[in-house]
Amino acid sequence: MSYARRALAVAWKDLAVERRSKETLNALVFFSLLLLFVFQFTLGGDRERLAAVLPGVLWLGFVLSALLALGRTFLVEREHDCWEGLLLAPGDKSAIYLGKLAGNLALMLVVEALVLGLFVVFFDIDLGRALPGLLVVVLLGTLGLAAVGTLFAAMTANVRARELLFPVLLLPVQIPVLLATVKATEALLLGEPLGAVGHWVKLLLAADVVYVVVSLLTFDVVLEA
């Protein structure tokens, strides 16, 4: 099997499992719905104040669901004792990483689309012309989150207190992505064109490239033994 096909096989397996069990997706959708309540209650109903913090809150929602979703990346293998099976996959192990990353990315984007929809309805955001730019920022930001998240999930999968350790490791490393996405989203929602936040987009691009390349190079080391 070629490298790409092996990566696809892993992604396909994960998506098929998820499609049939809907274990993660159902809970995540419910969780993001609950987040909406939490934000509303903690921020109060004041529309103007809400509008000012909305980009940050939106990304907070994305990050919180990402922490839950990405942290579970290798849980299927662990819970069903398939870890060795995964390790037995022939050839370069980074194909497994790519497959897992693709699966995570797909899952995250579905959840994020939903959260964004809920925000539009409940917080009355006018996406309007911001949507194409926002899609670019969300895509790049999510890739950054998922790239490091998938790597760290593999690292914390077999560690004590992994539910705790995963966010503690991921959040500090993801601060650049968080800053870039929130600031870019803020500007876009104010009606500025994507070009006005070009430096943030470039930073996200650089971050994505760095994260994916490092993860590909080091994933072999993480999966050893």
Place this chain on the structure above:
Amino acid sequence: MVKTLGWLTAAALAAGLVMAFGVAPREVTQGNVQRIMYVHVPLILASYVAFVVLAVASLVYLVRRDPAADGVAHASGEVGVMFVGLGIATGSIWGKPTWGTWWTWDARLTSVAILFVMYLGYLLLRGTIDDPERAARYCAVLGIVAALDIPLVHFSVYWWRTLHQPPSLMKPGGFTGSSSILWPLLVNLLAFILLYVYFVARRARLLRAQAEAIA
């Protein structure tokens, strides 16, 4: 060898104290409080050295699988986090009387704070893995990811802070090239880098003894 280094460090620290209190002039506007710079700046710079060494040692470990490299990375992480923590603390103590606040989300302060939590996570990961070989591998990966993240953190925080709000009071005075301030600073910097090397040497030796005792 390590012992000699220890005495050398002690001598350098003593010389640094003498320079900071005796040779360096009293700052005109800030007064004696400004002398904390001779501890604050060396601490932060020495911690940067620690994190660079950590990254290089992590890379060496992944290539060679030499436990000694992991020991250096481990010890550098501990000393680096301690130095950054102390650097932030001394900065706060300096900031309160001069800027009027313990903390402000200025670009440089924020970058250093992110560094602090990032490497605190590194130590946390080390603490939760029992198998030393696996701990070494995972921490090496994290060490490399963290090191590559530093430029991203730097730029993002810089843009975050400066595009919308110019740096305000953030220029503590009296730094511009006067040798009466520069020399005490350099002596202290040397002293703290020696201290870092001494700590790492001691800690790495202890870690090695620990590994041998377990094996």
